[in-house]
Amino acid sequence: MSYVNDILAQIAEKNASEPEFIQAVTExxxxxxxxxxxNEEAYRRDALLERLTTPERCLLFRVPWVxxxxxxxxxxxxxxxxxSAIGPYKGGLRFHPSVNLSVxxxxxxxxxxxxxxxxxxxxxxxxxxxxxPKGKSDREIMAFCQSFxxxxxxxxxxxxxxxxxxxxxxxxxxxxxxxxxxxxxxxxEGVLTGKGLSYGGSLARKQATGYGLLYFTQELLxxxxxxxxxxxxxxSGAGNVATYAIEKAWQLGAKPVTCSDSTGWIYDPDGxxxxxxxxxxEVKRARLTEYAKARPNAVYHEGKGVxxxxxxxxxxxxxxxxxHLEDAKMLAANGCFAVCEGAxxxxxxxxxxxxxxxxxxxxxxxxxxAGGVATSALEMTQNSExxxxxxxxxxxxxxxxMVNIFHNxxxxxxxYGMAGNYVAGANIAGFLKVVDAMTAQGIV
Ligand code: NDP
Ligand code: 2IT
Numbered sequence: 001m002s003y004v005n006d007i008l009a010q011i012a013e014k015n016a017s018e019p020e021f022i023q024a025v026t027e028x029x030x031x032x033x034x035x036x037x038x039n040e041e042a043y044r045r046d047a048l049l050e051r052l053t054t055p056e057r058c059l060l061f062r063v064p065w066v067x068x069x070x071x072x073x074x075x076x077x078x079x080x081x082x083x084s085a086i087g088p089y090k091g092g093l094r095f096h097p098s099v100n101l102s103v104x105x106x107x108x109x110x111x112x113x114x115x116x117x118x119x120x121x122x123x124x125x126x127x128x129x130x131x132x133p134k135g136k137s138d139r140e141i142m143a144f145c146q147s148f149x150x151x152x153x154x155x156x157x158x159x160x161x162x163x164x165x166x167x168x169x170x171x172x173x174x175x176x177x178x179x180x181x182x183x184x185x186x187x188x189e190g191v192l193t194g195k196g197l198s199y200g201g202s203l204a205r206k207q208a209t210g211y212g213l214l215y216f217t218q219e220l221l222x223x224x225x226x227x228x229x230x231x232x233x234x235x236s237g238a239g240n241v242a243t244y245a246i247e248k249a250w251q252l253g254a255k256p257v258t259c260s261d262s263t264g265w266i267y268d269p270d271g272x273x274x275x276x277x278x279x280x281x282e283v284k285r286a287r288l289t290e291y292a293k294a295r296p297n298a299v300y301h302e303g304k305g306v307x308x309x310x311x312x313x314x315x316x317x318x319x320x321x322x323x324h325l326e327d328a329k330m331l332a333a334n335g336c337f338a339v340c341e342g343a344x345x346x347x348x349x350x351x352x353x354x355x356x357x358x359x360x361x362x363x364x365x366x367x368x369x370a371g372g373v374a375t376s377a378l379e380m381t382q383n384s385e386x387x388x389x390x391x392x393x394x395x396x397x398x399x400x401x402m403v404n405i406f407h408n409x410x411x412x413x414x415x416y417g418m419a420g421n422y423v424a425g426a427n428i429a430g431f432l433k434v435v436d437a438m439t440a441q442g443i444v
Pocket of ligand 1: 241263
């Protein structure tokens, strides 16, 4: 059997209860076949794929906290330090009831390749908890964050592991986490990114993932003889990534007409109004039904269905496996010609295959959403320098990084005879740098 087949069989057997992790590894290894076949003997001898798919360290810890009624709750806390070949572990923290080891391992694995693609010196990691922030008071959020950090602080540091936000972890949570880290460790250092501007945060980090996604999409379209200007966009999600993707889409002349949350989705024929969306989600932390109340022409639909909207470009920005085969068929039938992932692994393997086989430009999250972590790395640089750059400086660097990632991905796909296959291009380009660093550092 080929080395890739051996490893895929091993992964499926050893991690049988981790479907998301198996899915992420399958996507990467399947598209790396041509690279691995060229070096099969050396990679096998060095157990390269075994080492690449086994996290350096998985931490699982208890997080006890007290609610406003005096009741004690216990959640699971996770930090998976996946790969430090090219820099300190870097990646977000997710607070959502669906979090388990499979989800954190898939995210940490993806993050390793994404971080490599940014061209910046950051390794891959991810963490979080099955804690549900919805409906909790500020005091409860603070109590949870403090308890979570009391344990996590043992394993992180500005030169070891630098967490950030992800689903359910935004500016408020990062603030509470940072305060507790500083209190226990007594050092003022850039141990988290996505910090507030008054205590070491970077301008443009909040916007970076969404803005970066649009810079990437613009370059993708330009290089395929199309323009973003005038195009209709279907966006899912209504959080950090979706909001700033929608904001930048307008700025670049496109019209985003949808957004969604965990309960339903909005179609707004006038285009999604960014200020109303921010008011509903960032300020009130309410449901999208509030958006519909504020915008008379907007229609709210309960449940799933955002991909049934006719559009030119689709940007899934909510969560994993939110775009299924039936959705891919609807998008194609409705004339959608590009799908760029703002979320991590939002498209199932079957849907990805369908889109690629039907000539739709498909860009995976590890390339298209890398602007967030890239700007986190810029925040780390500013913290080390004890300086703050202007919004324009950071935004310019972000644009350069996203255009660069697109071309590295495009070139890698072409070099291996798979022009236009951006999944393969991203995996190959991300992989080669990590493997080079791992090989140089010996068997560790
Ligand atoms: P947020 O928590 O800010 O927003 C998440 C959005 O997705 C919310 O609107 C939420 O709905 C919705 N959502 C979450 N889970 C589900 C679910 N199971 N079903 C339906 N809708 C859901 O997170 P982010 O915007 O930061 O993250 C979105 C995606 O982007 C994730 O995949 C994340 O990993 C990825 N990402 C984030 C980066 C960042 O810098 N923040 C960087 C790169 C990728 P509701 O409002 O109801 O909670
Ligand atoms: O998935 C991601 O890249 C993030 N959630 C951002 C990670 C980071 O360290 O900024």
